[in-house]
Amino acid sequence: MELRTLTISSLRKRIASGELKAVDVCRAALDRIERLFDLNAFITVTAEAAIARAQQIDRAIQQGNDPGPLAGTIIAIKDNMVMRGVRTTAGSRILSNYKPPYTASAVQRLEAAGAVIIGKTNLDEFAMGSSTENSAFGPVKNPWDKTRVPGGSSGGSAVAVAAGMAMAALGSDTGGSIRQPASLTGVVGLKPTYGCVSRYGLIAFGSSLDQIGPFANSVEDIARILSVIAGHDPNDSTSSNIEAEDYVSAIAGDVRGLRVGVPHEYYGEGLDAGVREKIEAAIKKLEELGARIVDISLPHTEYAVPVYYLIATAEASSNLARYDGVRYGFRAEEAATVKAMYSRTREQGFGTEVKRRIMLGTYALSAGYYDQYYGKAQRVRSLIESDFRNAFARCDVIATPTSPTPAFKLGEKTHNPLEMYLSDIYTITANLAGVPGLVLPCGLSSSGLPIGIQLIGKHFDESTLLRAGHNLEQALGADFTPPAM
């Protein structure tokens, strides 16, 4: 059974008619996970619970009950979303044995809709990274070329879908952590508008930027999952009380007259020529479908990386203060005082990138530097948000590259943090402005690696974004299954 070509709607029909059993789909996924163990996509596989859940779905169907809109859909969860009683590590040594007492709202909604949770996926520690090399559980490998990274930080979730180990996955995106790995592995990924999906139970990194979103094989499946996880949650005061839409019916309709903005700042120095060619061809395709291409400007784009790395690290340094060896997680042995216990626990529990970001964030917030760094970054963030408001007066969606290059080699950027940070240049602006971003594969590089186009939408206008993406995907009509699969 090939999970890459099994859509949520066809699965639902086939298990409802009795042609297929949810438990057989689940077993196929577990077999694939076992066979592709070397990709290191999962930290924890919840095989027993998944089989039990799939059997429950099959029984519900036999008894004539409605098994839910995601009945039997095999979904993997990034290991920074808590699940009651299931080890949740955030890719960190400091939480390596943590079993949370509650479940994240987004996961709870998936389960209530009939999804089968297959396991917890590998990630950069606390979602800090662009390659999934910063995990305490080892790096994830790209199924298109095992010597290359899958992107990050949701690399495990992206690979789980790309390699057919799950039909869909949840990731989190603080600066591109869903969109960049989607691009580098050839799957569809969505970072919804900030506040669209509840963050309750998502282990916090940068709270004003973090957003949960789905990975899947098609825009339609993304719409089906978003319809389930979107909407207000009283447990997250930043989750919007704007009514969630039926995103599945929203993707119907064409793109005639749709205004697609192309910001020249995203096509300058540093963009790989092969990537540019595929992105421009995809934009041309949208034009052939009847969309109107509009030249736009997002003038403060070049300031986004410094703004992001001050704000995200400042928020992280504050959020990660909770890991002190008192209430949960790892505690260092043999500390005589509580202060020594804190410092040793954190020194031994965190990896290098996490420490580097805590240090940078602490510095940006420290007395004497607050206005100069954090305050300044917040002001420039306003300018970046205004850029988008101005641009969206002239267009409905914005089309850009996702990553300056296709997947890079494992180890290529690990020694130069600044170079790694610069690989997020096209994705972090959407987090800073709070707008949604959809990535879908649009071609292969000359060396056969997937390239994803990013479509950015207006706040809470996922419907237009998904409709544009669905039309483009159908027009491209290409198969992005990794060759070795």
Place this chain on the structure above:
Amino acid sequence: MAIDRADVEKIAELARLDLTAEETDLFTQQLGSILEHVQKLNELDTTNVRPMSHCSPAGGDAEYAKRDDQVRPSLGQKIAVETAPESEAGFFKVPKVVER
């Protein structure tokens, strides 16, 4: 923006990180080059720009979701201490707090 070892040691103390000597050296160099990169922000005059601390719902016009201030059930003490490295009689247990 130059940053020296003493700065890094001070920040590590504030962040409660007991860094090794190698890490202190590494971060002195790396934080220095990152801070140099962020100086770019000073090209912009932001005198009359409001600081943006969060994304407002619906892009600034709508109200935040609010709920009634009512007591709701929570995890409770027993479950809350279950995940602790060390606990006793429903409390989190830590080494000595007061230093002489």
